Amino acid sequence: MDVMAAVGRRTISGGRYLLDLYLLAFRAVCEIFRRGPTGAREGRRVLLNQILFTGFDALPVLSLVAILFGLVVIIQAVTQLPRIGAGEMAGRILVLVIIRELGPLITAVIVLGRSGSAIAVEIGNMRVNQEIEALEMMGVDLFRYLIAPRVLGSVAAVTCLILYFDVVAIMGGFVVTKYKLIVPFSIYVGDILQAMRFSDLLVTLVKGVVFGLTIAVVSVYHGLAVGNSPTEVPQQATKAILRALSLCLAFNVLIAAVMYL
Amino acid sequence: MRVELADVGVAYNESAVFQGVSLRVAPGETLAVVGPTGSGKTTFLKLCAGLIPPARGTVLLDGQDPVAQGAEGLSRLRRRIRFVAQEGALISNLSVFENLALPMRYHSHAPEEVIRREVEGLLAEASVTHLLRLFPAQLSLGEKKIVSLLRAREGIASLLLIDDPFLGIDELQFETIMGMVRRWRARKATMVLVTNHPWIVRDMADRLIALLPDGVHWTGRAEEIPAGVHPFLDGIRRRLEGTPSADRDPAGGTGRESG
Numbered sequence: 001m002d003v004m005a006a007v008g009r010r011t012i013s014g015g016r017y018l019l020d021l022y023l024l025a026f027r028a029v030c031e032i033f034r035r036g037p038t039g040a041r042e043g044r045r046v047l048l049n050q051i052l053f054t055g056f057d058a059l060p061v062l063s064l065v066a067i068l069f070g071l072v073v074i075i076q077a078v079t080q081l082p083r084i085g086a087g088e089m090a091g092r093i094l095v096l097v098i099i100r101e102l103g104p105l106i107t108a109v110i111v112l113g114r115s116g117s118a119i120a121v122e123i124g125n126m127r128v129n130q131e132i133e134a135l136e137m138m139g140v141d142l143f144r145y146l147i148a149p150r151v152l153g154s155v156a157a158v159t160c161l162i163l164y165f166d167v168v169a170i171m172g173g174f175v176v177t178k179y180k181l182i183v184p185f186s187i188y189v190g191d192i193l194q195a196m197r198f199s200d201l202l203v204t205l206v207k208g209v210v211f212g213l214t215i216a217v218v219s220v221y222h223g224l225a226v227g228n229s230p231t232e233v234p235q236q237a238t239k240a241i242l243r244a245l246s247l248c249l250a251f252n253v254l255i256a257a258v259m260y261l
Numbered sequence: 262m263r264v265e266l267a268d269v270g271v272a273y274n275e276s277a278v279f280q281g282v283s284l285r286v287a288p289g290e291t292l293a294v295v296g297p298t299g300s301g302k303t304t305f306l307k308l309c310a311g312l313i314p315p316a317r318g319t320v321l322l323d324g325q326d327p328v329a330q331g332a333e334g335l336s337r338l339r340r341r342i343r344f345v346a347q348e349g350a351l352i353s354n355l356s357v358f359e360n361l362a363l364p365m366r367y368h369s370h371a372p373e374e375v376i377r378r379e380v381e382g383l384l385a386e387a388s389v390t391h392l393l394r395l396f397p398a399q400l401s402l403g404e405k406k407i408v409s410l411l412r413a414r415e416g417i418a419s420l421l422l423i424d425d426p427f428l429g430i431d432e433l434q435f436e437t438i439m440g441m442v443r444r445w446r447a448r449k450a451t452m453v454l455v456t457n458h459p460w461i462v463r464d465m466a467d468r469l470i471a472l473l474p475d476g477v478h479w480t481g482r483a484e485e486i487p488a489g490v491h492p493f494l495d496g497i498r499r500r501l502e503g504t505p506s507a508d509r510d511p512a513g514g515t516g517r518e519s520g
Binding site for chain 2: 038039041042122125126129130131133134135136137138139140141145
């Protein structure tokens, strides 16, 4: 009975957590589309900074990771597929592995580690230093100034970064095919474009929006959950990373099931 | 702005911080909040600001309950209130200029040039223009307090809630902050001021509320403090009796008194 009670409590607690996240996300998205009399100028400034930090500043590390993954995937493909008579499927493998799955997931992990933790820590520190209260007392709407721009910036940046990752990974893969298979670039790209479907592009965009939204909302939630103690900041940041990652993986499965089953 | 507390109580972890507090602060009145460390002075200010709801009783600002307001109503109410935290609570990732410009940029459509002139004017009045491009981490405690008070000077405030502005500052900063407090009094703004400086309690405040341990409190004028209620109040009485007027000893107690 104790086990059942514990499972029950966990389930209820988990349900409340997901409901809280949903309400936070809903309100943030509504705020993005709301035209209010005040705060637009400052909201745009925060949005721009978020896009620069989450998107632009992540390009170097994302480029390196994308090239390396592209190389690894295509190395395995060009060495293993010919043994089973499927050497011509290299392009299809790139689309399946990188564009559909690895590209969005790895991008989400990198953004989560960089920006998700930064958002949680920044907002957590603002809580501890009473900056949140100072903003509230200035009549600044937290959703308009602090939360909605970060959510929108994260969605925009993650979506663009996933597309960037896919392109760079494919270029990385081309380096191997050029020297191992002596495949011309036009044929290489042609194979990939032939293997791609409109649903693959749609999946990329959907995952960009969903992962970007998840990372920002979970990080903001845990940043705001910090109390008065500075020691809670890293604790909540760690929770934000782990829970956002779990949710992204769960959404990844859900999207794949809906789109491809 | 009129502040009314009716049988207000606050508790942390089932322990009463203060309870049964009932008082009215008339428009233009200055109320000093005194008490030993941990007695709930900052909590009292946050109650008056509507930042935390009371566990019991009601807090009304000009007849309105801030906790019961919707988002728009609360924002309108808060535009007339200025809350200055003990350590300034400046936004860490914004420079001094951006901290001072934030309320104007958020609430108005004023061009950047107008905002810049306004901010530079505020800094010049307090003789701290050299802080313009610095970030809060680069400021001393006194400088943070001054910038935070300058931020509170923007627009027209009906109610000022200031948490221990005289703690941990030097002589020059003391004069700067005193000047700001005197100007607000002259403009008849309602002020609730946390301070244990005896002559500020006597010469600047119309009344005081003493928050004492175990949820006990006392309210009245500085000259009416009774003897024998609590050692802290007795100490305040003794210091008030032995303290010269602010004009003769403006630097008395700067940073030596604990909040």
